[in-house]
Amino acid sequence: MSASARQVIVIGGGLGGLWATLALAEAGHRVMLFSLFEVMRSHSACAQGGINAVLDMKGQHDSVQQHIVDTIKGGSYLANQPPIQSMCEDAPGLIRTFERMGVTFSRTPEGLLDQRLFGGVKHKRTCFAGASTGQQLLYGVDQQVRRLETEGKVEKQEWWEFLSIVKDVDGVCRGIVAMDLRSLEVRAFRADAVVLASGGLGQIYAPKTTCSTNSTGAAASRVYQQGARFANAEFFQFHPTAMLGEDKTRLMTEAARGEGGRVWVPKDPGDRREPLRIPESERFYFLEDWYPSYGNTVPRDIAARAIWKVTRELGLGVGGADAGESRDRVYLDLTHLDRNFVSTRLGAILSIYRKFAGQDPLETPMEIFPAAHYAMGGLWVDYEKDPTRGGMKAGSPRNHATNIPGLYACGECDYAYHGANRLGANSLLSASYSGRVAGEAVASYLSGLEQGAEAAPAALFETESRRQADLNQQFSRPRGDQNPFRLHRELGALMTTQVGVVRDNAELDAALSSLRELEQRFERLDLSESSRWANQSLAHARQVFDMVKLAQVMAASARARDECRGAHFKPAFDLAIPQGKFPGDPEFEAYRERWKANNADWLKTTVAEYHPDGPRIAFEPVDLGLLAPEQPRDYR
C-alpha cells in the first residue's frame, strides 16, 4: 500500500457501498466496510426486474440521449440534469464491467446481453439476469470485494451498526461511532473520509412496504440530525400492486397488469362470497371505468391513487367496513386469462404468490394494495458540472459529497438521480453508478487532504462514543409502557395513512403533531428485554426513534410543497388537463401556461436541515441545462 494510502469507512454493503469500496480499494486506500449483517444479504438482492443501460441490442435506435430524456421527464424535471447525463452515459460501461465480473445476465440466442422493455419508456433498454437481477449484480461486486479482502485491502465489519459520525472542531468528518450488534460494544473508529450507503427507508411505512428490514433510513437520519442536509424527502414511490402480508408486502410486477390482469372490487363491499362466485355485473373494474383508454395499464402512480381512492375514500375495499384494517385490499385477477399464457409470461409472480400466500393466482384473484417502494429523496449531495461536456466532472471531490466535509453519500440514501419519480430499473443503475462515483470522489478528496484523522484529538472520539453509550443506557432503562416494535407499527400506519399515496395539508399537519407525540413516547420506552448480548430490541428501538425523526422531515417537506409533482400528489393543488383538449387547442395551451407558471413556483429542490424544534425547510434551484420543461406529462 502506497504512502498516500488512507483509511476510509464505507457504511453499507448493498450495490452502492460495495461499488464505493471497490473504487476506493483500487485507488490504493484501506477500506473498512460496515454492515448490519453479511453484506450479500443487503436489500439490493431483492430487485428482480433489471438494470437500464443503452446498448441498443434490439434494433430500436435507442440512444443515450433518449435515456437521459426519459429519466429527466420520469422525474418531472426535479433532478439536476448533469448527474443524470453522466449516469446514462456511463451505464453501458458499468454493465460491461458487471459482465466481466461474471454476472449471469440473460442472453440472446447469439450469446449476447438480452434486453427487455420496462415501465415508462419505449425502448428495450433493461438488462436482466433471470428474475433475480439485483441478487446477481450484488453477488458480482460481493465476490470482487471478497477477493480484495483476501488481499488485505478491505476489512469487513459485519454485524456492526453505524450510530453517528465524529466531527472535529472545524466540522470535518473524522470517523464514526458504531455498535457491535452481538456484544453491544460501542466504539469509535477513525477515518479520513466516510461514505454512507445505507439504502432506502421503506420501513418507515412498515408493514406496507416492499423493502427489506435494512431499509430503515435510520443511518441517514442520524447524519441528518448531525447536520447533513436531506433533500426531496416528500418524494416516495408507492408501488400499486403488492401482495398483502403481515411481515411485509411483496412486489407483484407491473407485468401482471400489462399481460391482461384486471383490477376490481365487489360493488357491494360487504359481499362475502368467494371472488369467483361474484358475477361480472356485481364487480367494479374501477381502472377500466375511470381510465377507459389505458384501463388496467395506467402508470404506477395513477394505479396507486385509484386503489387508494377505492379503498380509503370510497370504502369499497374487499370485506367492507367490518373488515377493519384488512379492507385495504383489491383484487388483481388473472383467472380469466389463458393458463398456459399466464404460466409462461408471469411464472415469477405465480411462484411468489403461491409460496407466500399459499394460494394459486390461476385459481383465485390475488389480493393487493399499494406499498412504499422507493425513496427518491435522500441525503443532499453536491456535484461539479463539467463546463465542456455538461455532465458531472469526473473525479471531482465535490461529487456525492454531503454538506459535511469528509462525509459522502451514495445509493438509495442519496437524492441525486430520480427527481420526483423513478423509472423502473433505473435505481440498480443509480445505486451502482453513484457508488463508483462516490469512491472516485473520495479518492480525490483524500489526495487534497492535508491532515488525516490520526491528527484529530482522542477526546473527540471518546466524547462521541460516550454520548452513544449513554443513549444506549437511556434506551435500555425501562421507563414505562412503550414497546419499540409497537411504536414501529404505529409509525408505519400513521405514515401510510397520512403521508402516503394521497396528501392533504390538514392531514399533514395532523401527521406532524402525531409524529411529535410518537417521539415523546420514547420517554416511556420499555424494551422488555434486559439481555446484554445481541439485544435486538435495543438496536430496533434506536432505529425506530431515528425513523420517527426522518418521518418528520418527510411530512414537513410534503407539507411545504403545495403542488402535484411525480409521486407527490396533493389533489387540492392538482392542475388537471382539460378533458378532450390537446396541444394546439386554446384550453390546452392555457393549461400549458398554468403548468409553466407552476414550475416557476415549484420546480425546485426541497432541502431540510435539522433543528431541535423540527426540520427547517428551504428550496434551491434545479440545473435544467439540458432539457427545459416545455411538455406536461400526458398519459391519455
Add this chain to the structure above:
Amino acid sequence: MHAEANRQTVELRIRRQDRPNAAPYWQSFVLEARAGANVVSLLMDLREHCVTKDGERVDPVAFEHNCMEEVCGACAMLINGLPRPACSALIAELEAPIRLEPLPKFPVVRDLMVDRARMFEHLKQVKAWVRIDGAWDNHERAPRISPQDWAANYLYSRCMSCGCCMAACPQVGSDQAFVGPAPLAQVRLMNAHPTGRYDKTERLHAIMAEGGLSDCGNAQNCVRVCPKAIPLTTAIGELGRQTTLQALKDLFGND
C-alpha cells in the same frame, strides 16, 4: 379467501440459548396466526409480546431476517427438524406444534441466530470469484455465453449462502475441514465462466486439498434441502471429473 375466516392459534416450541456457550433450553409460545402467516411473521409478533405458554414474560427470541422473500438467506433455521428459510415457511403448511431450532453446524450466537462466517471463509478458500483487472470500464465486452451455458450457470448463481445444505450435510461439522456443498457449487460456477476458467487450476487444487471434494460422501442430503433447487450433487459430480483430469495433468505436467 377472507383473512378473518381462517385465523388459528399455533404453538411454537423454540430452542433457546442466551449466549454462544450457554446451555440451550426449550420454551413454548402460543400465538394467533393469521392467514398467510409464516415463521418470520410469527417471530416478529413475538418480539412485541414475548410471553410463554405458561404465562412467563421472557426476553424476545433473537432471530435473523431481512428480505422476507427468500432471497437474502438470513432466516434459515431448523423447522420441524428440517433446515429451511423461515420466511417462506407458511404456518398453514406446517405440522403443529412447530419446533424451531438454530441451524446446526454453525456456532449459535443467540437463540435462532447463528454465525455463518465459516461459509464465507470457505468461499475465500476456493477463490469463488472471477479475477478481473479492476472494476473500471476497459471498453471490452466479456466473451459471449450461449443461452444453454447461461441456463446451467444461472442455477448456481442463485445460491444465497443460507447454509441449509451445510446444515444437512453429514460431512460438514464444526470440527471437520470439509468446505461443504455450497462453496463447491461456486467452484463449478466460476470454472464454467469464460474468463473465470483462467483460474480453474487453482480452484481445483484448493478442493483437491484436505477438506475438499473427496470428503463428500455423496449422501445427497444437500440437494434435497436447498430452497433454491441448486443441483449441488450435479456440480459435485462435474467437479469429480474436473479434479480427476487435473490430477492427471499435475502428474504428467502437460497443462
